[in-house]
Amino acid sequence: MSRVVADEPGYxxxxxxxxxxxxxxxxxxxxxxxxxxxxxxxRRPKSPLKSTLQIFRPLLVNWVGSGDLKTLIxxxxxxxxxxxxxxxSGLAYCSGLYINELLTRLLxxxxxxxxxxxxxxxxxxxxxxxxxxxxxxxxxxxxxxxELGALPDFEYDLDTGAAIEPSRFYRxxxxxxxxxxxxxxxxxxxxxxxxxxxxxxxxxxxxxxxAKIIARTLIDNQLQGRAxxxxxxxxxxxxxxxx
Amino acid sequence: MSFSPSIVNLVNSLRVLxxxxxxxxxxxxxxxxxxxxxxxxxxxxxxxxxxxxxKRCQSCRTFSDTDICPLCENSRRDSRKLCVVETPSxxxxxxxxxxxxxxxxxxxxxxxxxxxxxxxEIGIDQLMQRVKEGEVEEVILATNxxxxxxxxxxxxxxxxxxxxxxxxxxAHGIPIGGELGYTDGGTLAxxxxxxxxx
Ligand SMILES: [Zn+2]
Numbered sequence: 001m002s003r004v005v006a007d008e009p010g011y012x013x014x015x016x017x018x019x020x021x022x023x024x025x026x027x028x029x030x031x032x033x034x035x036x037x038x039x040x041x042x043r044r045p046k047s048p049l050k051s052t053l054q055i056f057r058p059l060l061v062n063w064v065g066s067g068d069l070k071t072l073i074x075x076x077x078x079x080x081x082x083x084x085x086x087x088x089s090g091l092a093y094c095s096g097l098y099i100n101e102l103l104t105r106l107l108x109x110x111x112x113x114x115x116x117x118x119x120x121x122x123x124x125x126x127x128x129x130x131x132x133x134x135x136x137x138x139x140x141x142x143x144x145x146x147e148l149g150a151l152p153d154f155e156y157d158l159d160t161g162a163a164i165e166p167s168r169f170y171r172x173x174x175x176x177x178x179x180x181x182x183x184x185x186x187x188x189x190x191x192x193x194x195x196x197x198x199x200x201x202x203x204x205x206x207x208x209x210x211a212k213i214i215a216r217t218l219i220d221n222q223l224q225g226r227a228x229x230x231x232x233x234x235x236x237x238x239x240x241x242x243x
Numbered sequence: 244m245s246f247s248p249s250i251v252n253l254v255n256s257l258r259v260l261x262x263x264x265x266x267x268x269x270x271x272x273x274x275x276x277x278x279x280x281x282x283x284x285x286x287x288x289x290x291x292x293x294x295x296x297x298k299r300c301q302s303c304r305t306f307s308d309t310d311i312c313p314l315c316e317n318s319r320r321d322s323r324k325l326c327v328v329e330t331p332s333x334x335x336x337x338x339x340x341x342x343x344x345x346x347x348x349x350x351x352x353x354x355x356x357x358x359x360x361x362x363x364e365i366g367i368d369q370l371m372q373r374v375k376e377g378e379v380e381e382v383i384l385a386t387n388x389x390x391x392x393x394x395x396x397x398x399x400x401x402x403x404x405x406x407x408x409x410x411x412x413x414a415h416g417i418p419i420g421g422e423l424g425y426t427d428g429g430t431l432a433x434x435x436x437x438x439x440x441x
Contacts, residue, residue, distance in 0.1 A: 013357070014357045016358070019262075020261055020262040051429050051430060052427065054389060054390045054429070056390055057390075057429075077428060086393055088397065089397060089401060090394070090397040090399075090401030090402070091401065093390075093397050094394070094398065097354070097355075097356050097357075100356075101356045101357050104357050228356070229356035229359055229361050230356035232356075232361050232362075233354060233356055233361050236362045236367065237398065237401060240371070240401075240402040241401065241404070241405070
């Protein structure tokens with residue numbers, strides 16, 4: 001018997017045209033992880049689903065089916081979403097697309113997670129309401145990596161077991177933690193930045209820079225050689241903006 | 244019922260057309276064979292000609308027989324205005340209104356990193372080059388009112404941010420003949436943001 005799921009909170013990560021009038025959605029849900037859904041007739045000119053099934057929009061979704069591809073039977077916008085305007089900067093959009101790509105590439109292995117869902121909701125609303133996208137991105141990346149079980153030990157030196165000290169320098173070791181390093185050596189990070197990363201404190205510009213390097217290294221390790229296209233997009237945006 | 248190999252081949256070929264499944268393809272094939280062989284030959288010819296000679300305009304990226312399309316060549320069009328659209332069919336839609344007298348740039352899509360469509364695929368460098376050449380004074384961003392279309396518009400607007408070029412976006416709002424009560428919230432929110440003094 002086919003199972004019906006009703007009023008499931010979710011966000012469209014990506015939608016692809018399917019045949020003349022339908023779309024296949026990749027939906028990030030609270031209780032079912034990333035689900036593939038077919039939305040029949042969603043591209044017909046008068047279909048109300050057309051405007052509902054947009055990315056970054058909180059939805060309540062109904063579907064039926066037991067296989068890999070479920071059938072959408074209804075979707076509506078959740079809550080007071082309309083009060084929040086869409087962002088007005090290319091960087092905010094690109095950052096949101098980056099998070100969607102991250103989930104698409106890495107989440108299926110992680111399965112459903114309330115923590116990641118809640119981090120996503122927070123990240124999207126932060127990205128769309130602030131000019132500072134980096135802290136929001138780093139907080140999401142760290143929460144996501146934690147749920148994937150991919151966070152290193154931020155508190156203790158892997159070699160000695162001693163607490164990481166703010167004034168000493170360290171380097172990442174096997175993506176598992178940090179060991180002491182020479183200040184001048186390649187990849188050396190100040191202990192303070194590592195501690196800030198642990199406490200998600202990104203007020204300091206140096207800590208933001210280091211957190212970006214740490215997150216990138218860990219994510220690359222998870223991607224195992226697969227590319228993240230949205231990174232290239234953000235790089236291009238920066239390149240044009242700064243000369 | 245089994246068809247001869249040529250007919251099977253024709254039916255399969257017809258299925259490349261959008262919206263054409265097995266049944267309609269069979270109907271089309273039999274219709275052409277029974278009633279309109281000369282029409283079918285003309286169609287075959289046009290297909291070969293179009294597929295072999297239509298390329299992308301080097302200036303605006305739309306489909307064209309020539310290196311530079313007639314619209315780009317037309318000196319009566321205002322080169323100071325550049326309208327950026329996602330697809331050639333969007334260009335046709337704007338043209339059919341007959342009100343716009345500027346030129347176009349066709350992205351051939353929108354940014355979609357998950358599908359591997361980034362700035363290079365939608366010709367961003369070419370667009371920036373075109374703008375840098377100096378004639379353009381206004382860039383009209385007419386990408387679709389989807390979130391991806393918005394993202395693409397804002398991406399381009401950000402790239403042009405440091406220049407002196409006027410960047411405008413098509414207004415979106417309530418359709419003519421529409422009713423507020425039946426308008427979806429997103430459209431209504433956009434219409435509110437874009438309200439104008441009377
Ligand atoms: Zn042209």
